[in-house]
Amino acid sequence: xxxxxxxxxxxxxxxMFGLTLIVFLIMAMIPGDPATAILxxxxxxxxxxxxxxxxxxxxxxxxxxLIWLGNLLxxxxxxxxxxxxxxxxxxTERFGATLILAGTSLVLCSILGLLAxxxxxxxxYGWTDKVVTxxxxxxxxxxxxWLGLLLILxxxxxxxxxxxxxxxxxxxxGDLPDLLHHLVLPAATLSxxxxxxxxxxxxxxxxxxLRQDYIRTARAKGLRESRVIWRHAFKAALVGVIPVIGIQxxxxxxxxVYIETVFQWPGIGSMLVTAISTRxxxxxxxxxxxxxxxxxxxxxxxxxxxxxxxxxxx
Amino acid sequence: MGRAARSSAPAGRAxxxxxxxxxxxxxxxxxxxxxxTFVCLVALAAPLLxxxxxxxxxxxxxxxxxxxxxxxxxxDALGRDLLSRLVWGARVSIAVGLSATLIAxxxxxxxxxxxxxAGGRVDNWLMRGIDMVxxxxxxxxxxxxxAVLGPGLLNALYAIAIVNVPFFARNIRGITLGLARREFVDxxxxxGKSHPRILLTEVLPNVLPVIVITMSTTVGWxxxxxxxxxxxxxxxxxxxSDLGSMLGxxxxxxxxxxxxxxxxxxAILVLVMGINLLGDGIRDVLDPRLKSGALSRxxxxxxxxxxxxxxxxxxxxxxxxxxxxxxEFHVGGQVYRAVGGVDxxxxxxxxxxxVGESGSxxxxxxxxVMGLVPTPPGRIAGGxxxxxxxxxxxxxxEEIRQRRGRDVAxxxxxxxxxxxxxxTVGAQLVEAIRAHRPMPRTEAEAAAxxxxxxxxxxNPAERMQAFPHELSGGMRQRxxxxxxxxxxxxxxxxxxxxxxxxxxxxAQVLALMDRLRRERDSAILFITHDFGVVSAICDRVAVxxxxxxxxxxxxxxxxxxxxxxxxxxxxxCVPVLGAPDRRLEAISGRPPVVNALPPGCAFADRCPRxxxxxxxxxxxxxxxxGGRAVRCLFPMEREVADG
Numbered sequence: 001x002x003x004x005x006x007x008x009x010x011x012x013x014x015x016m017f018g019l020t021l022i023v024f025l026i027m028a029m030i031p032g033d034p035a036t037a038i039l040x041x042x043x044x045x046x047x048x049x050x051x052x053x054x055x056x057x058x059x060x061x062x063x064x065x066l067i068w069l070g071n072l073l074x075x076x077x078x079x080x081x082x083x084x085x086x087x088x089x090x091x092t093e094r095f096g097a098t099l100i101l102a103g104t105s106l107v108l109c110s111i112l113g114l115l116a117x118x119x120x121x122x123x124x125y126g127w128t129d130k131v132v133t134x135x136x137x138x139x140x141x142x143x144x145x146w147l148g149l150l151l152i153l154x155x156x157x158x159x160x161x162x163x164x165x166x167x168x169x170x171x172x173x174g175d176l177p178d179l180l181h182h183l184v185l186p187a188a189t190l191s192x193x194x195x196x197x198x199x200x201x202x203x204x205x206x207x208x209x210l211r212q213d214y215i216r217t218a219r220a221k222g223l224r225e226s227r228v229i230w231r232h233a234f235k236a237a238l239v240g241v242i243p244v245i246g247i248q249x250x251x252x253x254x255x256x257v258y259i260e261t262v263f264q265w266p267g268i269g270s271m272l273v274t275a276i277s278t279r280x281x282x283x284x285x286x287x288x289x290x291x292x293x294x295x296x297x298x299x300x301x302x303x304x305x306x307x308x309x310x311x312x313x314x
Numbered sequence: 315m316g317r318a319a320r321s322s323a324p325a326g327r328a329x330x331x332x333x334x335x336x337x338x339x340x341x342x343x344x345x346x347x348x349x350x351t352f353v354c355l356v357a358l359a360a361p362l363l364x365x366x367x368x369x370x371x372x373x374x375x376x377x378x379x380x381x382x383x384x385x386x387x388x389x390d391a392l393g394r395d396l397l398s399r400l401v402w403g404a405r406v407s408i409a410v411g412l413s414a415t416l417i418a419x420x421x422x423x424x425x426x427x428x429x430x431x432a433g434g435r436v437d438n439w440l441m442r443g444i445d446m447v448x449x450x451x452x453x454x455x456x457x458x459x460x461a462v463l464g465p466g467l468l469n470a471l472y473a474i475a476i477v478n479v480p481f482f483a484r485n486i487r488g489i490t491l492g493l494a495r496r497e498f499v500d501x502x503x504x505x506g507k508s509h510p511r512i513l514l515t516e517v518l519p520n521v522l523p524v525i526v527i528t529m530s531t532t533v534g535w536x537x538x539x540x541x542x543x544x545x546x547x548x549x550x551x552x553x554x555s556d557l558g559s560m561l562g563x564x565x566x567x568x569x570x571x572x573x574x575x576x577x578x579x580x581a582i583l584v585l586v587m588g589i590n591l592l593g594d595g596i597r598d599v600l601d602p603r604l605k606s607g608a609l610s611r612x613x614x615x616x617x618x619x620x621x622x623x624x625x626x627x628x629x630x631x632x633x634x635x636x637x638x639x640x641x642e643f644h645v646g647g648q649v650y651r652a653v654g655g656v657d658x659x660x661x662x663x664x665x666x667x668x669v670g671e672s673g674s675x676x677x678x679x680x681x682x683v684m685g686l687v688p689t690p691p692g693r694i695a696g697g698x699x700x701x702x703x704x705x706x707x708x709x710x711x712e713e714i715r716q717r718r719g720r721d722v723a724x725x726x727x728x729x730x731x732x733x734x735x736x737x738t739v740g741a742q743l744v745e746a747i748r749a750h751r752p753m754p755r756t757e758a759e760a761a762a763x764x765x766x767x768x769x770x771x772x773n774p775a776e777r778m779q780a781f782p783h784e785l786s787g788g789m790r791q792r793x794x795x796x797x798x799x800x801x802x803x804x805x806x807x808x809x810x811x812x813x814x815x816x817x818x819x820x821a822q823v824l825a826l827m828d829r830l831r832r833e834r835d836s837a838i839l840f841i842t843h844d845f846g847v848v849s850a851i852c853d854r855v856a857v858x859x860x861x862x863x864x865x866x867x868x869x870x871x872x873x874x875x876x877x878x879x880x881x882x883x884x885x886x887c888v889p890v891l892g893a894p895d896r897r898l899e900a901i902s903g904r905p906p907v908v909n910a911l912p913p914g915c916a917f918a919d920r921c922p923r924x925x926x927x928x929x930x931x932x933x934x935x936x937x938x939x940g941g942r943a944v945r946c947l948f949p950m951e952r953e954v955a956d957g
C-alpha cells in the first residue's frame with residue numbers, strides 16, 4: 001500500500017511538468033509581442049525592451065521554458081502589473097477562498113449525488129427515481145451563473161435569508177458563522193451541476209453492481225436489504241464513482257470562476273476574470289497553474305482512496 | 315435461460331432497422347427532439363419572422379416589463395426588444411455551440427482514430443498529450459486560452475472546442491483500439507489498401523455511433539460553456555450578442571428588473587435540457603449496453619404471480635417439496651417458461667441431482683425456491699415450494715429473508731463472482747453467521763474460523779484476512795461452501811458448484827460435500843450437467859429438459875438403465891475412464907426455445923425414437939415403480955424388456 005502511494009506520487013511529477021509546459025506554451029501563443037501584451041499598448045519601448053530581457057523573451061523557446069521553470073520552482077511567478085505585487089502572494093491569498101468554496105461544494109455534491117443516485121437506483125422506475133432523474137436533468141442543464149442570480153433574487157433580495165455577495169460581512173463579521181452564512185448560496189449553486197453528474201453515474205454504477213452475482217450471494221445469505229444495498233452494492237459502486245468525484249473537483253474549481261464572479265467571492269476565479277479583462281497575463285498564468293496543480297493533487301487523493309477501498313488494485 | 319432470452323437474433327435485427335422507432339418510443343427523447351427542433355427552426359427563421367430589430371435602441375422604452383408597450387418579453391436597459399434579441403441570441407449560441415462540437419469532434423476523432431489504429435509509440439505520445447490537457451480543470455483551460463487569444467466569440471469557440479477534444483479522442487481511441495485488431499481490418503490491410511483509406515472506409519463507419527453519442531452528450535455542455543464565457547464578458551462582444559452575454563447585461567439590472575436576466579437564462583435551460591434529453595435518447599438507442607431494460611435492477615425477491623395455490627401432496631419425511639413449480643421470464647412481450655411445472659422432494663441427508671443441458675431450467679428451478687430469480691424479468695407463475703410444511707411462495711419478504719441462509723443455503727457456480735470482491739472472506743463469513751445468530755463479533759469470528767477449518771482450508775485464521783481474489787478457485791469454493799454451512803441449514807442448494815474447478819479440485823470438493831451432508835444430515839439439491847458428478851454424490855437424480863422433469867429415480871438404476879431417450883443420450887456424453895475408444899455422441903440439434911414449446915414431447919425433434927404420437931397433447935410423468943418415473947410414451951426400458 002505504501003509502495004503504491006509512493007508510486008502514484010512519483011507519477012504526479014511528470015504530470016506537473018506537463019502542466020507547466022502546457023501553460024508555458026499557451027502563454028507563448030500570445031499573438032504579437034508578449035511584452036506589449038503584458039504591459040498593454042501604452043507601454044514605452046524601453047519598458048517593453050526591459051520586460052523582454054527580464055522574461056528572457058529574446059532567447060529560444062526551450063531556453064525560455066527552462067528559465068521560466070527555474071523561476072517557478074523558486075516560487076517566482078512574476079509580478080502582477082495591475083496589482084503591482086508578486087503574483088504568488090495574490091494567488092495564495094485568493095486560493096484559500098476558492099478552496100473553502102470549492103471544498104464545501106465538493107463535499108455537498110458528493111453526499112447529495114451519491115445519496116440521490118443510490119435512492120434512484122433502488123427505486124428504479126418508481127416515482128422517486130423519476131423525480132430524482134428529472135431534477136438531476138434540470139440540474140445538469142442549468143447555467144450555474146444564472147442559477148446563482150436566481151438564488152440571489154430569491155434568498156437575498158426577496159426573503160433576505162442570506163447575503164448576496166462577499167465572504168464576510170463588512171462590519172462586525174469575520175468569524176466562522178459569518179463565513180458559513182455567506183457560503184450557503186455560492187456553495188449550493190456551485191454544487192448543483194456536480195451533484196447531477198455524480199447522481200447519474202452513481203445510479204448507473206448501482207444498477208450495474210446490483211446485477212452482480214455477489215449481490216445474489218448476499219441475498220441468499222439472508223442479509224437485510226438495507227445491508228445488501230449499502231454494505232455490498234454501494235461499496236462496490238463507490239469504487240467506480242470515486243474517480244468521477246475526482247473529475248468533478250475539476251469542474252467545481254472551474255465552475256468557481258462563474259460563481260465567484262456572481263457572488264463576488266474573493267477567490268481565484270473572480271481574480272482570473274478580472275485579470276483577463278485587464279490583460280494581466282502573469283496573474284492569469286499563476287492562477288491557472290495553482291488551480292491545475294491542486295486538481296492534480298486532488299485526483300491523486302481520489303486514486304489513493306479508490307485503492308484503499310479496492311484490494312484488487314493494490 | 316437468461317442466455318436463451320438474450321440471444322434472439324431477430325430482436326437484434328429489429329433494433330438496427332428500428333433505431334428511429336426506438337427513439338420514438340422514448341417519450342422524453344421525443345420531447346427533447348421537439349424542443350430542439352422548435353428552437354432551431356425559430357433561430358433559423360429569425361430573419362423571416364416579424365420581429366423588431368434586435369439592435370434598435372429606444373431610450374424611452376428602456377426596461378419595460380414583459381407585455382408592456384407591445385414588447386412580449388419586455389425590453390432591456392437600452393430599450394431593445396427582448397424577444398427579438400432572444401431569438402437572434404439563440405441563433406448565435408446554437409451556431410457557436412454546434413461549431414465548437416463539430417471542431418472538437420473532427421479533431422478529437424482524428425486523434426483517437428490515429429492513436430487507436432497506429433498503437434504503440436504514436437498512441438502513447440498522443441494519449442500522454444491528451445492526458446495532460448485533461449489534467450486541467452475543464453473551464454480553466456478555456457479561460458487561459460481566451461486570456462491569450464483575447465476576448466471574443468470566435469476565440470471562445472476555439473477555447474471550448476479545444477477543451478472538449480480529449481473527450482472525443484479518448485472515446486474514439488478506445489473503440490478504434492479494439493477494431494484495429496479485428497479480422498476485417500486485417501483483411502483490408504492484406505488487400506493492399508492504404509492506412510488512411512482503411513481508417514476512412516473500414517474503421518470510421520464502425521466508430522461513427524460513438525462519435526455521434528459523444529457529440530450528442532457534449533453539445534449541451536458546449537452551449538452552456540460558451541454562454542458562460544459570454545456571461546463573463548469574454549465571449550460575444552457588443553454589439554454582437556448571444557444568450558450568455560444577454561444574461562451578463564441583465565445582471566446589471568438584476569435587482570430592479572429581474573426579467574432581463576431571467577428570460578435568457580430560462581432560454582438556455584430549455585435549450586440545453588432539450589439537447590440533453592435528446593442526447594440521452596440517442597445514446598440509449600446506439601449503445602446496446604445501456605438499452606433500457608438491460609440495466610433493470612433485480613429486486614430482493616422474485617415476484618410471485620400464482621393464479622392458484624395447489625393442494626399439498628405430502629411426501630412423508632421430506633424437508634423440501636416442490637410441487638408443480640412454474641417460473642417465467644417476461645422479456646419484450648414474450649413469455650419464456652423456464653420452469654414448466656416441476657415436482658421434486660428432498661429428505662434430510664439426501665442428495666438429489668438435478669441434471670440437464672444449459673437452458674434446461676435447472677438453475678432457474680434452484681433459484682426459484684428461495685426467490686432468487688431476478689425480477690424483472692422473472693416471476694413465479696404457479697405451484698408451491700413447501701419447506702417443513704410452510705409454503706415459501708406465500709411467505710412475506712421478511713419471512714423469506716430469515717429463512718435464506720438459515721434453513722436453505724446456496725452455493726453457486728463461479729466462486730470468484732459470487733464472493734464480494736471488496737470484503738475479506740472472514741468478514742463475509744462473519745456476516746453470514748450474524749445475519750441469523752446475533753452474537754459478538756469475536757465469537758462470530760471464532761465460529762467462522764471453525765467453519766474454514768471444517769471445509770479443510772489450511773491456516774484458517776490467516777485466510778480470514780484474505781480477499782477472494784487472493785485465493786485459488788478451489789479455496790474460494792470451499793469458502794462458499796463454508797458460508798452455506800454457516801447456520802446448519804436443512805437444505806443446501808448447490809448450483810454447479812464444481813463446474814468452474816479443475817478435475818482434482820472437483821473431486822475434493824465433492825468428497826467434502828458428501829462428508830458434510832452425512833455428518834450434518836443436510837439435504838442437498840445438486841444442480842449439474844455432468845452425469846459423472848451425479849454418480850459420485852447423488853442418491854437420486856432428476857433429469858430436466860425444456861423446463862420439465864423428464865425422468866427421475868435412484869442414481870444407480872438410472873445410470874444402469876435409463877428409460878428416457880434423452881437421459882440415455884446424456885449418459886452417453888460422459889467419457890469413461892479406461893475406455894478411450896468409446897464413442898462420445900453429442901446430442902444433435904438444440905433444446906427448444908422455451909417461449910415456443912412444441913406440443914407433445916419437447917425432445918421429439920431430437921429423438922431418434924420419436925413417432926407421431928409424441929408430437930400431440932401433454933405427456934405425463936408416469937410412475938414406473940421403485941421410485942422411478944419417466945415422461946415418455948415409449949421408454950427405453952420397456953423396449954429392452956420386449957426384446
